[in-house]
Amino acid sequence: MTSRRDFIKFGAAATASSLFVPRDLFAAYEKEAEAVGNDVVLRCCIMSDVHFDGNPKAKEVERFRRAIDFTYRYSADQPYKNFDALLVVGDMSNHGIESELTLFKKEMDAAIKPGTDTFLCMGNHEFYGGNQEYWQSVFGVEPNRRYERNGFRFIAISPEKGTMKDGDYLYMVDFLDRELADAYKADPEKPIFVFQHYPVSPTVYGGRGFDDWGAEDFFDTLQKYPTVVNFSGHTHYPINDPRCAWQGCFSAFGTGTLSYVCHGCEGPGRFQKYLPEDSRYAQFYIMEVRRDNSVTILPYDLVTNSFFDIVYRVAKPGAVDSYDYTDKRYFNSQKPTWREGTTVKASCVDAYAGTVEFRQATCPDVVLGYRVDLREFDEKKNEWSEYGSRYFWSDYFLKDMPDVIKGTLLDLADNTKYSGEITALNPFLRESDAKLTFELTTPADDTLPPDKDAPNPKPNFYDVAPADGKAVNRATNKWGFVKEFEKRGEPKIVRDDAIGADVFEFDGGADFYRSAVSADDCNKLRRVTIGATFMVPKDVKTPGAVFGDTQMGGVELSYSSDQGLALWAYINGRYKTIYAPVEHGRYVDAYGTYDGKVLILYVDGKEAARAEERGAIAHTTDGSARAFCLGADTATGGGGEAFFKGRIARACLYTWALTPEQIANVSKR
Numbered sequence: 001m002t003s004r005r006d007f008i009k010f011g012a013a014a015t016a017s018s019l020f021v022p023r024d025l026f027a028a029y030e031k032e033a034e035a036v037g038n039d040v041v042l043r044c045c046i047m048s049d050v051h052f053d054g055n056p057k058a059k060e061v062e063r064f065r066r067a068i069d070f071t072y073r074y075s076a077d078q079p080y081k082n083f084d085a086l087l088v089v090g091d092m093s094n095h096g097i098e099s100e101l102t103l104f105k106k107e108m109d110a111a112i113k114p115g116t117d118t119f120l121c122m123g124n125h126e127f128y129g130g131n132q133e134y135w136q137s138v139f140g141v142e143p144n145r146r147y148e149r150n151g152f153r154f155i156a157i158s159p160e161k162g163t164m165k166d167g168d169y170l171y172m173v174d175f176l177d178r179e180l181a182d183a184y185k186a187d188p189e190k191p192i193f194v195f196q197h198y199p200v201s202p203t204v205y206g207g208r209g210f211d212d213w214g215a216e217d218f219f220d221t222l223q224k225y226p227t228v229v230n231f232s233g234h235t236h237y238p239i240n241d242p243r244c245a246w247q248g249c250f251s252a253f254g255t256g257t258l259s260y261v262c263h264g265c266e267g268p269g270r271f272q273k274y275l276p277e278d279s280r281y282a283q284f285y286i287m288e289v290r291r292d293n294s295v296t297i298l299p300y301d302l303v304t305n306s307f308f309d310i311v312y313r314v315a316k317p318g319a320v321d322s323y324d325y326t327d328k329r330y331f332n333s334q335k336p337t338w339r340e341g342t343t344v345k346a347s348c349v350d351a352y353a354g355t356v357e358f359r360q361a362t363c364p365d366v367v368l369g370y371r372v373d374l375r376e377f378d379e380k381k382n383e384w385s386e387y388g389s390r391y392f393w394s395d396y397f398l399k400d401m402p403d404v405i406k407g408t409l410l411d412l413a414d415n416t417k418y419s420g421e422i423t424a425l426n427p428f429l430r431e432s433d434a435k436l437t438f439e440l441t442t443p444a445d446d447t448l449p450p451d452k453d454a455p456n457p458k459p460n461f462y463d464v465a466p467a468d469g470k471a472v473n474r475a476t477n478k479w480g481f482v483k484e485f486e487k488r489g490e491p492k493i494v495r496d497d498a499i500g501a502d503v504f505e506f507d508g509g510a511d512f513y514r515s516a517v518s519a520d521d522c523n524k525l526r527r528v529t530i531g532a533t534f535m536v537p538k539d540v541k542t543p544g545a546v547f548g549d550t551q552m553g554g555v556e557l558s559y560s561s562d563q564g565l566a567l568w569a570y571i572n573g574r575y576k577t578i579y580a581p582v583e584h585g586r587y588v589d590a591y592g593t594y595d596g597k598v599l600i601l602y603v604d605g606k607e608a609a610r611a612e613e614r615g616a617i618a619h620t621t622d623g624s625a626r627a628f629c630l631g632a633d634t635a636t637g638g639g640g641e642a643f644f645k646g647r648i649a650r651a652c653l654y655t656w657a658l659t660p661e662q663i664a665n666v667s668k669r
Contacts, residue, residue, distance in 0.1 A: 033290060040080035040288045042150045045071040046297075047284040048089035048197070048233025049257035051125070052107075054099035061107060063258045063282045063302055068111040070300070071286060080288075083116050085149050089233040089255050090123025090158070090197030096130025101138045119147045119154050123197035123233060127162025144172050146179050152289065153183040154193040157218075164234075169196065169217035176218055180225045188227065190293050191317040195231040203252040205243035205427075206235030223249040227317040229295055231255050231285075236262040238397035239283045239299040240308040242365045243427050247323035251314050253297060256283035261397055280398060283308075293317055301399040308399060329428050336363040336424035336432040344422065346438040351414035351445035352523055357406045361424035361432060366396040368427045370407060377417040387418065387596075388572065388615040394424075411526045411616025413596060414445035447478040447524075452656060456665040459531075461524070462515070462653035464630060466493045466502040471513045471630060475652070483521075483628075485513040488640060491631060498535075499587055499649060504631060508542055508645030512632035517549070517619075522626065525555070526616035529654040530567075531591040531666070532557050536646045538585040544644030545633035546590070547651040550575070551625040553618045556633060557590050558642065565608075567592035567601040572615045580608030587649060589667040595657035605667035607660065628653070 033039065047067060051060055068086065075083040086108070093100035112118060122143045126135050132143050143158035157176055159168035176194070183192045199207025199214035200222060207214030213235050222228050228250035236257040237244060244254035261281035282302035289295050297312040316322065338361050345357040361367045369392055376387040392407035412418065419439045424432040451457045463475040464485055470493075471485035489511030496503045506512065517525075532547045541561040548556020553570040560566065564581040569592070578601050582588050591602040596616055601609040620626055625636045630651055632640035658666070 033292075034079065038291045038294075040078070041291050042084050042152055042287075042289040043071075043075055043078075043080065043082055044085045044087055044287045045083065045284065046087045046089065046195075046231055046255055046287055047258060048231075048255040049091040049123070049236055049259055050088065050104070051091055051094050051257075051259040052100045052104045053094045054097070054103055056103060060259050061103070064104075064107055065111055066302055067258065067282075067284050067300075070302075070305075072113065074286065083113075085117040085119055085147075085154070086112060087119045087154070087193075087195055087231065088121075089195050089231050090121050091125045091233060092120070092123070093130075094125055095128040096122075096126035096135060098134075098138075101126075101130065101135065105138055117147065117149055119156055119195070121156040121196055122158035124159060124162035124164050124168075127159070132158065132160075144175055152190060152193065153179075153186075154195065155179050155183075157194070157196045159197065164198070164213070166201075166215050166217060168198065169215055173218050173221055177221050177224075180221065180228065184225050184227065189318065190227060191229045191289065191295055191314065192225060192227050193229050193231070194222065197232065197234050199232040199234060199254060200230060200252060203230070203246040203248070204232065204235075204254040205241055206237045206254060207232065226250055226320050229253070229314060229317065233257070236260060238263075238281075239285065240301075240310055240366065240397065240399075241368075241427055242310065242325070242329070245297075245312045245325040247314075247320075247325040248327075249320055251295075251317070251323070251325070253285070253312065255285060256299075258282050258284065258302070263393070263397075304399040306399055330430075331428075333426055333428045333430055334364045335430045336361040336367050336426050338362075338424065338432060338434050338436065342436060344436045344438040346420070346440040348440060348442050349408070350523070351443050352410070352412050352526060354409040354412060354418070354440050354442065355406055356409065356420070356422065356438060357404060358422070358436060360394055360401075360403060360405050363424070363426050365426050365428075367394045368396065368425045368429070369393040370405070371423045371425060371431075372407065372409060373421045373423070374409070375419045376413070377419070379417075384419070386614060410523070411596075411618070412442050413527065414442050414448075417441045448656065449477065455662065457654070457658070457662060459652040459654050461655050462628065462651060464513075464515075464652070465650045466504060469493055471504070473515070483515045483517065485515045485630065488512050488514050488632075494647075496647060496649070501649060503535075504648045506544075506631040506644045506646060506648070508540075508544060508643050510632075510640065510643060512640045512643060513630040514627050514632075514634070514638075514640060515629075516627045519621075519623075519626070522619035524655045525619060525653070527594055527596050527655075527657050528555055528617060529591060529593045529656065529658045529663075530555050530557055530652070531589070532651040533587055533589050533649040534559075534646060535587045535649075536582065536584050540584070540645050542645055543642065544646070545629065545631075545642040546644055546646075546648060547628070547630050549619065549626070549628045549634050551620050551634045551636065552622065553620040554634075555592070555594070555617050557592060558633070559644070559646070565590055565601065565603065567599065567609070569594050569599055569613075569617050570619070571599075571613045571617055573618075576611055576613045578609040578611050587647075591658070591663050591667065593657040593663070600660075602660075602663045602667065605664040 147154040201214035202208035230252040239256035286298045295314040299308040372390040374387040422436040460477040491511040492505040543560035545558045550556040556568045633642040635641040
C-alpha cells in the first residue's frame with residue numbers, strides 16, 4: 001500500500017463541484033512506465049451493494065449516477081481515455097423485485113456510454129423477492145458467465161440461493177475451475193478477474209475470524225491459480241481499511257458500498273457492529289491494468305469527491321512470494337504512535353457516562369480506533385480494581401476524518417472515581433506502545449430513590465401488576481415518568497385463589513404486554529435488579545420469556561423445561577446466562593441482580609446461581625426493539641417473541657443491584 005501523499009496530486013479548486021483527480025498519481029512511476037510503453041490497457045469501475053429500493057429519488061440512485069459520471073470524466077483526463085467496463089458485485093437491489101431491478105437496469109443503461117461493457121453478478125438480496133431466472137430476464141445475461149475485455153478475462157459467479165452461508169456457491173465450483181484452468185492456460189501471466197458477492201473465507205476484512213460473512217466454497221479452487229484477482233462485496237466494509245486487500249496464493253479485495261457502511265466485530269466486546277445509515281459513506285474502486293499486467297486499484301470516496309490516500313497494487317500477478325497484503329501484517333505492521341504533547345480532556349456527561357477528547361494518533365496504515373482500559377476506586381476499601389475496557393472508532397472510514405476525536409464512556413457507576421489508559425490500535429490490532437492517561441469522577445445520581453438502602457426498597461423503574469383489568473406500573477421515581485404497558489393480542493387477567501390476587505395468564509401465543517423505553521432510559525439500566533413472581537404449570541414444556549428485553553442486548557428472566565429459570569444479561573458484547581431449577585405448579589419469587597461485577601440469580605429469597613463478569617449491561621440500539629415485555633421477549637419491528645405459557649403475578653425492575661438482605665425481604669409474600 002502506497003500513500004498518495006508521497007506523490008504529486010492534481011486537484012481542482014475546492015468548490016462544491018470540484019473533483020480531486022489523481023492525474024499525477026504515481027507520477028514518477030507513470031512517467032517511466034509510459035516512456036517504455038508500459039501504458040494503461042484496461043480501466044474498470046468496480047462497485048457493490050448499491051441497494052436500489054425502487055425509489056428513483058433515493059440517495060443510492062444519485063450516487064450511482066455520480067460514480068459512473070466521475071469515472072468517465074476521470075478517464076477522459078488520462079493518457080488512456082477508455083472506461084472499458086463496469087463491474088457490479090451483487091446487491092444492486094434490496095429484494096430482487098421488478099421495481100428495483102428494472103430501475104437499476106434503466107439507470108445503468110442511461111449512464112453507460114457505447115464502448116463500456118457491464119459485468120454483473122447476483123448478491124443475496126437479489127433472492128429475497130426474486131430468483132436467478134427473473135434476474136437473468138431483466139439483465140439478459142447469465143448469473144454465472146465469462147466476460148472478456150481487451151484480452152482480459154472476468155468470471156462472474158452468483159450464489160444459488162441467498163442464505164449467506166457456506167454452500168451457496170458449491171453448485172458452480174466445477175464451472176469456475178474449468179474457466180480458470182482455461183484462462184491460466186491461455187496466458188499464465190495475465191491477471192484473471194473473478195468476482196462474486198460473498199467474500200471468500202478466509203481472506204478480506206469481513207470474511208475471516210470473528211467477523212466472517214464469507215463462504216469457503218471455492219477458496220481451494222482459487223488457490224490453484226495465483227494470478228487470480230478476486231473482488232467481493234456483501235460486507236459494506238470501508239475500502240480504505242487495508243484489510244480489504246488480501247493476498248495468499250491469489251489476491252482479493254473487498255469492494256465497499258454506495259449505500260451505507262458497516263463495521264465488523266474484532267472480537268467479543270469490541271467495536272460496535274453497525275454504523276448509522278446516514279449520508280457520509282459511499283465508496284467504490286477504479287481499477288487500471290498496464291501492459292505489463294500490473295494492477296492498480298484506486299479507492300474513491302463519493303462524499304468528498306476525492307480518492308482515499310491509499311492505493312492497492314498487484315505489481316506482478318502470480319508472483320506470490322512478493323505479495324504485500326499477506327497475513328504477516330498482523331505481526332509486522334507498524335504500530336500507531338501519539339503526536340508529541342497529546343493529552344486527554346476527560347469530562348462527565350452525567351452520573352453514568354463520560355467523554356474523553358484528544359488529538360488522533362498516527363499510523364502508516366490507518367488508526368482503526370482506541371481501547372480505553374478503566375479502573376474503579378472503591379472508597380470503602382481504599383483500593384483500585386479493574387473496570388473493563390471501552391472501544392471506539394477513529395472515524396478513519398471518513399475521507400475527512402477529524403483531527404481531534406471524542407469518545408464516549410458508557411456504563412459507568414455514579415459517584416465513583418475512575419482512571420483510564422487509552423491505547424491506539426491499527427487495523428491489524430497492533431497497539432501503540434505509549435498510552436494516554438486520565439482521571440474523572442462521576443457525580444452522584446440524584447434520581448435514585450431515598451429508600452435505596454432501606455431493608456425493603458420500592459422498585460423505581462417497573463412495578464407492574466394487574467389492576468382494573470390492565471397492566472399497571474406502580475413504580476415511582478425522581479425523573480417523574482411512569483412507563484406504561486401496552487397490551488398486544490389478548491392476554492388474560494384472572495383471579496388466582498392460590499395467592500389471593502389477580503394475575504396475568506399467558507397461553508404461549510402472541511399475547512403479551514409491552515413497554516417502550518428510550519436510549520436515555522437504558523442508560524439507567526446498566527446495573528439492575530429484575531424480578532418476577534410467576535408460576536409454570538406442571539404440563540408446560542415450551543420455553544418462554546417471563547420479563548425482560550433481550551434483543552441484541554438487555555436483561556431478562558426466562559424459563560425452559562431443560563434448564564429451568566434463566567437470568568440473561570448482555571455484558572461485554574455477549575450474553576452471560578445463569579440457571580436455577582424451579583418447581584412447576586407453584587409461584588416462585590425470582591430475582592436477578594447485576595452490580596457491574598457479579599451476576600446473581602435468587603429463587604424465593606435465596607441465592608441459586610452466580611457468575612462473575614465485569615462491565616455493564618448494554619441494551620439494543622434498535623429503537624423498534626427497545627422495550628420491556630411481560631410474557632414475551634421483545635422483537636424488532638415493535639413485536640414480541642419467545643412467548644411464555646403460565647401465570648405472572650408481578651414483575652419489577654430497579655436501577656441498582658439490591659443486596660442479598662434486601663432480596664430476602666422483597667421476596668417475602
